[in-house]
Amino acid sequence: MWNSSFVSRFGYLLAFLLIAVITALFSLLRGALDTTLVALLYLIPLGLITARWGLGPGIMSALLTFLAFNYFFIEPHYTFTVHRPADIVILVVFLIVAVVISQLVAQAQAGLAAARAREREATQLYELSTALAGLPNDRDIAQILAKQVHAVAEGEYVELNITGIRALNIRIPDGHPPTRGPELIVPIEAARGILGEIRLWRAEPAISPSEKRLYQTFASQGALALERAWLVQAESRARVLEESDQLKSAILSSVSHELRTPLSTIKAAASSLRGKEVSWDSPARAELVAAIDDEADHLNLLVGNLLDMSRIESGALKPRREWNILPEIVGSVLGRMKHLTVEHKLKIDIPESLPLIPVDYVQMEQVFTNLVSNSLKYAPANTTVSISAQMEEDTIYVQVSNQGPQVPPEHLERIFDKFYRVTAADRVTGTGLGLSICKGIIEAHGGRIWAENLTDGLAFNFTLPLTWDGAKPPQLPMEPENE
Amino acid sequence: MSNAPHILVVDDEPQILRAIRTILTEKQFRVTTASRGEEALTLAATNEPDLIILDLGLPDMDGVEVCTRLREWTQIPIIILSVRDSERDKVAALDMGADDYLTKPFGIEELLARVRVALRHSVNRKGEPSKMVSAGPLTIDLAWHIVKRGEEEIKLTGIEYKLLAYLAANHGRVLTHQSILSHVWGPEDADHTEYLRVYMRQLRKKLEEDPERPQYILTEPGIGYRFIADE
Numbered sequence: 001m002w003n004s005s006f007v008s009r010f011g012y013l014l015a016f017l018l019i020a021v022i023t024a025l026f027s028l029l030r031g032a033l034d035t036t037l038v039a040l041l042y043l044i045p046l047g048l049i050t051a052r053w054g055l056g057p058g059i060m061s062a063l064l065t066f067l068a069f070n071y072f073f074i075e076p077h078y079t080f081t082v083h084r085p086a087d088i089v090i091l092v093v094f095l096i097v098a099v100v101i102s103q104l105v106a107q108a109q110a111g112l113a114a115a116r117a118r119e120r121e122a123t124q125l126y127e128l129s130t131a132l133a134g135l136p137n138d139r140d141i142a143q144i145l146a147k148q149v150h151a152v153a154e155g156e157y158v159e160l161n162i163t164g165i166r167a168l169n170i171r172i173p174d175g176h177p178p179t180r181g182p183e184l185i186v187p188i189e190a191a192r193g194i195l196g197e198i199r200l201w202r203a204e205p206a207i208s209p210s211e212k213r214l215y216q217t218f219a220s221q222g223a224l225a226l227e228r229a230w231l232v233q234a235e236s237r238a239r240v241l242e243e244s245d246q247l248k249s250a251i252l253s254s255v256s257h258e259l260r261t262p263l264s265t266i267k268a269a270a271s272s273l274r275g276k277e278v279s280w281d282s283p284a285r286a287e288l289v290a291a292i293d294d295e296a297d298h299l300n301l302l303v304g305n306l307l308d309m310s311r312i313e314s315g316a317l318k319p320r321r322e323w324n325i326l327p328e329i330v331g332s333v334l335g336r337m338k339h340l341t342v343e344h345k346l347k348i349d350i351p352e353s354l355p356l357i358p359v360d361y362v363q364m365e366q367v368f369t370n371l372v373s374n375s376l377k378y379a380p381a382n383t384t385v386s387i388s389a390q391m392e393e394d395t396i397y398v399q400v401s402n403q404g405p406q407v408p409p410e411h412l413e414r415i416f417d418k419f420y421r422v423t424a425a426d427r428v429t430g431t432g433l434g435l436s437i438c439k440g441i442i443e444a445h446g447g448r449i450w451a452e453n454l455t456d457g458l459a460f461n462f463t464l465p466l467t468w469d470g471a472k473p474p475q476l477p478m479e480p481e482n483e
Numbered sequence: 484m485s486n487a488p489h490i491l492v493v494d495d496e497p498q499i500l501r502a503i504r505t506i507l508t509e510k511q512f513r514v515t516t517a518s519r520g521e522e523a524l525t526l527a528a529t530n531e532p533d534l535i536i537l538d539l540g541l542p543d544m545d546g547v548e549v550c551t552r553l554r555e556w557t558q559i560p561i562i563i564l565s566v567r568d569s570e571r572d573k574v575a576a577l578d579m580g581a582d583d584y585l586t587k588p589f590g591i592e593e594l595l596a597r598v599r600v601a602l603r604h605s606v607n608r609k610g611e612p613s614k615m616v617s618a619g620p621l622t623i624d625l626a627w628h629i630v631k632r633g634e635e636e637i638k639l640t641g642i643e644y645k646l647l648a649y650l651a652a653n654h655g656r657v658l659t660h661q662s663i664l665s666h667v668w669g670p671e672d673a674d675h676t677e678y679l680r681v682y683m684r685q686l687r688k689k690l691e692e693d694p695e696r697p698q699y700i701l702t703e704p705g706i707g708y709r710f711i712a713d714e
Binding site: 325348362 | 570641642676677678681684694695696698701702704
């Protein structure tokens with residue numbers, strides 16, 4: 001492609017050279033060629049020059065050819081004098097024809113160029129709107145818009161500022177804008193006002209009015225896309241709020257039920273102990289005291305679970321990972337639960353060869369506590385609760401299973417939902433949060449948890465990654481076994 | 484003046500103060516209460532209690548800071564009282580020199596057991612520490628470095644013994660990961676909890692009847708370990 005500044009600088013020179021060469025050629029053939037034929041032949045390079053380098057060089061060439069024709073081909077040769085009237089006519093006609101041809105060709109060229117420019121603009125606009133279509137994210141939209149302006153303008157630097165709902169600043173290329181002011185500032189305007197602006201730096205060539213119009217169209221396309229994205233966001237935010245509102249009222253109603261049950265027991269037991277109904281040494285007294293103690297523990301568990309749940313919901317549950325030993329976690333959980341496990345058999349199958357696992361000790365204890373207590377709650381007495389673990393490449397796979405009732409397949413996923421119970425709530429004590437807390441913790445560790453029906457019961461399975469930010473479990477140098 | 488141990492209870496909840504005061508008085512302790520950190524510091528200096536029960540959430544200053552300021556001049560045993568889910572604060576207070584912690588809500592038996600352990604260790608600190616620690620069938624002779632189950636000697640490696648000796652010498656008290664690591668491996672390894680996990684597992688296998696459900700070396704989740712000896 002011919003750069004326009006190059007053409008303006010060299011077009012005249014090249015036109016001059018071409019005319020000179022052709023004149024030299026024609027002078028060599030002067031004996032053989034008729035004067036009128038020479039005049040006609042001269043029109044060919046004239047047309048070409050105008051088509052190639054524009055009107056300026058074309059007109060210049062027309063005058064130049066007129067002079068050369070007069071000087072070299074009209075007798076007397078090598079003078080600008082004309083003797084024959086017919087030659088004068090030829091010269092005048094030649095000049096008129098040459099200039100008219102140059103102008104016509106130049107006009108046709110300009111028309112063609114304008115058509116091309118319009119086509120290019122249409123293509124660029126089409127590309128922009130295709131790229132923007134369906135982009136849900138305002139940052140992506142701004143990025144695409146800035147990129148397109150930069151590419152189309154072949155600009156030095158583009159800065160895009162959005163001051164609408166969310167402030168954005170996109171710079172292409174990265175880094176600070178040039179120290180001088182931008183050559184063009186286009187506001188990004190939408191129905192509700194100005195959303196921001198596009199600032200374009202391009203010193204050479206100067207920005208033409210048609211280009212400016214193009215960027216204004218770009219900006220309004222961008223504004224439309226931004227408004228659309230913000231509307232979609234607002235809509236989904238509203239939906240989330242609505243859902244969380246429903247959830248909160250569900251939690252509130254469930255919690256008030258769950259909190260009142262132990263409170264009623266405590267209140268009843270404490271007030272009867274205070275009154276004179278129960279004698280000091282009756283067995284009923286010990287039972288009432290035990291009920292107060294148990295129900296207080298239950299309340300404490302419930303409050304703890306609610307706190308954990310709200311932490312999981314708000315994304316504040318960040319595991320404090322350390323390299324831990326799985327059997328120690330399981331052991332300490334079972335040790336703490338030993339008064340609850342007396343009616344069941346426990347089977348633990350965790351291979352010694354298991355590597356250290358990168359988990360939050362306290363949170364993993366909670367996962368096991370919840371899974372085991374869930375198993376104990378539903379499985380009949382004298383059945384076995386099993387805990388097993390195995391390694392599968394970079395993952396550890398843990399199963400806590402019981403010989404309790406199976407769960408209908410359609411409920412298997414939903415048992416991890418908050419306050420979800422397969423059986424009626426009043427038949428089983430609990431918080432209805434245990435399994436969803438497990439899910440929250442396991443997922444925060446990058447693992448997965450699911451329930452599965454076994455031939456003789458129910459299993460909770462979960463996986464945990466064995467790597468921690470890509471690091472494998474450490475191998476510790478061990479001491480030799482001697483004194 | 485009676486000889487009953489004098490306990491300073493610091494908590495900003497009047498109901499908790501009332502309950503603890505009632506129970507401790509019932510158990511023949513002398514009790515003073517404070518509801519603010521500054522007040523606690525003043526009372527600790529003027530009354531010279533034998534033990535301080537300190538809540539971490541005080542209105543005027545952080546319990547950890549009270550603990551730090553007390554430790555600038557006194558070795559009075561301090562038992563931290565705090566709500567669940569503040570493992571970080573508990574560890575900070577323990578590493579700042581507190582002797583033990585209790586999680587609210589707590590059972591009174593637990594509180595009394597902690598008080599007894601803390602008072603005993605404070606006596607030991609003044610006099611000669613005990614040289615023999617027994618827990619069930621286990622005896623640990625801290626003077627001669629011998630560990631036995633019944634009559635049979637248990638062979639321990641150097642690190643295992645150091646670990647056990649540190650726990651046993653402080654039996655009944657919680658020891659934080661960091662304090663065990665810097666005591667047994669040295670301060671430069673204080674962050675390597677995995678060392679502790681691995682050696683503790685080995686030690687339990689040698690000492691506990693059922694290493695899956697330890698009775699003598701207990702894990703305090705997120706905090707450290709505690710050795711349970713016979714009273």
